[in-house]
Amino acid sequence: MSRLIPTAEMTLGPFFPREFAKDANDLVKGAPADAIEITGLVTELDGKPLDNVILEIWQADAAGRFDNPGFSGWGRAATDAHGVYRFRTIRPGAAPGRAPHVNFLILYSGLMRQLQTVMFFSAAPDPVLAVVNAKDRLIARPDGPNRYRFDIRLRGGEETPFFDD
Amino acid sequence: MATRIEPRDPLTQAQGVEQGYAQTARRWPSQPLLRRPHGVAELSGPRDLAHRLPPVKGDLAGYGIRRALGQLVRLRIRVLDEDGTPLPGTVVELWHCNSAGKYIHPNDTHDAPVDPNFYGAARLLTGDSGLIELRTIKPGAYPVPDTGGWWRPPHVHLSVWGRVWLSRLVTQMFFPGEPLNEADAILNAIRDPGARERCVARLAPSTSNEMIFEHQLVVRGRKGTATLP
Numbered sequence: 001m002s003r004l005i006p007t008a009e010m011t012l013g014p015f016f017p018r019e020f021a022k023d024a025n026d027l028v029k030g031a032p033a034d035a036i037e038i039t040g041l042v043t044e045l046d047g048k049p050l051d052n053v054i055l056e057i058w059q060a061d062a063a064g065r066f067d068n069p070g071f072s073g074w075g076r077a078a079t080d081a082h083g084v085y086r087f088r089t090i091r092p093g094a095a096p097g098r099a100p101h102v103n104f105l106i107l108y109s110g111l112m113r114q115l116q117t118v119m120f121f122s123a124a125p126d127p128v129l130a131v132v133n134a135k136d137r138l139i140a141r142p143d144g145p146n147r148y149r150f151d152i153r154l155r156g157g158e159e160t161p162f163f164d165d
Numbered sequence: 166m167a168t169r170i171e172p173r174d175p176l177t178q179a180q181g182v183e184q185g186y187a188q189t190a191r192r193w194p195s196q197p198l199l200r201r202p203h204g205v206a207e208l209s210g211p212r213d214l215a216h217r218l219p220p221v222k223g224d225l226a227g228y229g230i231r232r233a234l235g236q237l238v239r240l241r242i243r244v245l246d247e248d249g250t251p252l253p254g255t256v257v258e259l260w261h262c263n264s265a266g267k268y269i270h271p272n273d274t275h276d277a278p279v280d281p282n283f284y285g286a287a288r289l290l291t292g293d294s295g296l297i298e299l300r301t302i303k304p305g306a307y308p309v310p311d312t313g314g315w316w317r318p319p320h321v322h323l324s325v326w327g328r329v330w331l332s333r334l335v336t337q338m339f340f341p342g343e344p345l346n347e348a349d350a351i352l353n354a355i356r357d358p359g360a361r362e363r364c365v366a367r368l369a370p371s372t373s374n375e376m377i378f379e380h381q382l383v384v385r386g387r388k389g390t391a392t393l394p
Contacts, residue, residue, distance in 0.1 A: 004247050004383045005177055008355045008364055010337045013322060014310070015270040017260050017286035024217060045191040052272060058211065058330045066209040074211035095205055103206055107335055110188030110311075112179040112354055114333060115198075128201045154192045164198040165170060165207070165331055 009113035016054055016107070021078035027057075027071070027089040034062060038087045038102065038119070038140065040150040042079050044110075047156065049083020054107040055152075057087060064093035064100070091121070099126035106152065116163045119150045132161045168208055169389040170331045179354035186350040187312040203331070210329040214256045221288040225301035229282025235264025235302030239375040240366070242338070244295045244325050247387045251295025258324035259299070260286040266307030275307050300375060306345055318345030318352070327384030334384045339365045 028035050042053045056076045061068040077085040092100045099120055106115040118128055120139050129135055137160055140148035152160045173180075180198075183189045201207075211217070226233045240259075244252045262268045262285060267277040269285045289297040304319045321338045339346055346352055346365065355361045366378035 002249070003387065004245060004249050005174070005360065005363070006247060006385045007334060007336050007381075007383045008178055008360050009335060010179070010351055010354075010364075012324075012335050013337075015260070015262075015268040015273055016322075017270065019221065020218075020258055020260075020286065020288070048191075050192075056333070058206070058209075060206070066205055067212075069212070072211060072213050072217055074214065074217060097204065098206060101206070103330060105330075105333060108192065110186070110192035112181065112183060112189065112193070112351075114335065115194070116331075127204075131199050131201050155195050159194055159196055161196065162194050162198050163201045165172070165201075165203070 011109055011112055012054060012107040014052060014109040016052060016078070018078065021054060021076050025075050025077035025085070025087050027073070027075045027087065032090065034090045036089060036091050036146045036148060038089065038148045038150055039143070040085055040152060041083050042085060042106070042152045042154070043083060044154050045156040047153070050079060050108065051081045051083065053079040053083070053085070055079070055085050056105040056107070057089070058103040059089065059101070060092040060095050062090055062093045064095040064098070066095065097127065099124040099129065101126065101128070104152070115154070116165065117152065117160055118163070121148070134161055137161060167389065168329045168332070168386040170203060170208065170329065170385055171387070176357040177355065177360035179356075183350055183354045185313070185315065186354070207331050208329045210326065210332070214326060215254065215290055218256050218258075218288060220290065221286060222284055223287055223289055223299050225284050225287055225299065227300065228284035231282045233263070233283035233302045234280050235283075235305070237300065237375045238303050239298065239300050239377045240321070240380065241296060241298050241369075241377065242323070242380045242382060244291050244382045244384065246327060246332075246384055251291070252327065252384065253291055253293045253295055255291045255295070255326055256288060257291060257297045258288045259321055261301070261304040261321045262307060264302050264305045266305035274310060277305070277307065303340065303376070315348065315350060316345055318343045318349050323382060325382055325384060327386045329386060332384045332386045334382060336382070337364065338380050340378065341365050341368055
């Protein structure tokens with residue numbers, strides 16, 4: 001069967017409309033007991049924080065399922081002028097063969113294409129975490145009750161590990 | 166049937182540090198990207214994006230009291246997967262600057278004027294044949310706000326989703342015959358000339374007051390059983 005070649009990805013640029021990220025960072029409605037907050041700082045070389053970086057997440061529901069019609073599993077946040085993003089979601093369960101995790105996709109000017117990384121809640125065995133040397137950089141730090149901190153360092157010291165796909 | 170994602174072809178996909186685009190050397194990771202196995206997490210994707218991301222203003226030239234300044238254009242953009250199957254009901258986000266090269270964004274410091282009748286962002290759902298269509302004006306060129314920057318040719322930013330998490334596509338559409346296309350550090354980061362050409366829209370015949378540009382986006386993903394490495 002003939003195959004079309006995927007369109008070339010290109011940088012998001014610096015001017016992604018603010019309104020496209022508005023309200024998309026809250027994956028839960030109301031105030032369920034299992035709601036968590038994930039925040040972090042996104043930096044470039046030399047630890048400089050970046051404004052209007054777009055982060056998208058994809059995660060399982062509390063039971064580890066990716067096909068729950070009652071829980072979207074998808075969200076988008078933009079960093080603010082201080083380089084900080086924020087998601088409100090639930091703690092994902094373990095999908096078969098996987099440790100609980102949140103998939104991250106990062107888009108920004110100066111990135112010719114999307115970057116992919118994964119946030120874990122612990123060092124529990126996981127086939128994706130297993131390919132990473134600096135495992136601790138992908139494990140979120142507890143940051144108060146139901147709060148997790150996950151910083152993303154695009155380049156330089158303590159650089160976040162990223163996946164090809 | 167499951168969706169399969171094949172590795173990127175470095176000839177048709179750019180990545181890394183690009184000479185002439187200084188920000189890439191501050192932002193692209195210095196460490197090699199890691200290969201990971203693909204399972205349900207990577208090969209599934211959100212099903213409710215049309216609900217999470219509701220439509221935003223479809224006619225960018227008709228937002229104000231008067232028509233936006235610039236050459237009226239109609240964009241027809243089709244979204245397909247690698248098998249050539251159209252993706253109906255999928256979200257397409259689109260944003261571009263005004264005819265003077267200025268974005269409606271607080272971070273745009275370019276001293277070009279704002280057009281009060283132009284609105285630079287739309288979000289639409291594809292129809293049955295994977296097509297979106299909207300009226301706007303042709304964007305202007307502008308200087309890149311980066312160390313040793315250059316002039317960006319007129320372009321439209323596009324953001325679409327395929328069937329799974331790994332099919333996400335964010336790209337740009339260019340206009341045919343623009344001299345700045347030849348020197349653009351972003352378009353020319355694509356090594357394969359055919360792949361660059363596919364990022365340039367096609368001018369279609371028009372007898373109305375709008376120039377018509379047709380374009381095609383191919384998101385990653387083929388039908389087939391996922392092969393785990």
